[in-house]
Amino acid sequence: MIDLPSWVSWSLFGLAASSICAIIGLSIFAVLSGKFQFFPPPSGNSWQHRTFMALFRLFLYPLLALSLLDFASVAPAYAVLQYTLGLVLLVVGFALAFWITFQMGWRNAFGEKHGLKTQGWFRISRNPVYVATWVGMIGWGLLANTLLVWILLALWATMYLLAPVFEEPWLEQQYGQDYLDYKRQTRRFL
Template sequence: MVNFFFGLGFGSGLTLVGLSLASLWRPGLQFWPPPAPASWQARYFWWAFRLLLLGLVVVSVLDFRGAGPAGAWTYWLGIPLALLGIGLAFAITFQLGWRDAHGEAQGLKTGGWYRFSRNPIYVVTLVGLLGVGLVVHSVYAYLLLFLWAALYLVAPFLEEPWLEAQYGADYR
């Protein structure tokens, strides 16, 4: 069962990262942000991302501490990082606006968390992923978390040209 959900998440995550990297190297391929809400890119991204997340959740439960014993410090550090990172990611996403956060141009945000970073959702999510990894301590989970992190490290390079095209001088 663990292998199935790991494979599901890993395959989905790998194709997300692969298509994102392909978009960097082939300017004609716009994978993220999707060109339209009903495009194949938008549909594929959200189905694949959900499968990556499903795989991570199931693997985290079924293979909890599968990498062996870990010190109590991993709980003391990991739980706050996970709660803080993921909680802030949701809060900032809703502050930005769900549609804007999912690739639709709904207006440029420069206040709040966006005063400090162009990509606060990605930054705090990475903190949360680190926390999840510390708590779960599973090789399978580490690999899925790595793919999620890789996706969020590539995304700003895809979004920068798009945001500049959408908002021009206000974004620069």
């Protein structure tokens, strides 16, 4: 672990936590108020898309920095097991999440209508990217081994747990009966 002044760790944590909470809060407010749609954004050039992307970057970059700078080593007796398991879960989870996202299409992943995906990984889960990312997050937490990183990863996981609540009404509106049939046949997560 790098000997950081505590204000640096807390500043990174505070920026990341407030950004992910802002995403969750704006998404909930949009659903409850019915006045606008935040996630998925209505278009790639909307204020919602730009705001989401800015807030997600303000979450992710401090999380990465905190993971590297506030890294806490594992006791030698458990180090090989924890680091190996963490690395495998991180690589498999995030590689799979990126692969599925590429198959789905980046624009489709960010709220543009480019076809309902029901094949491949989407036969198993309506949200395989979220499930794969959760696997990667567990690996990330095992590698970083610090409470502040675990808290931020838990907030990210919560955002992905809530995301289908925000996405499903949009999917029903865009794809109608095709989505309702798919929803009835395929589980939300696993």
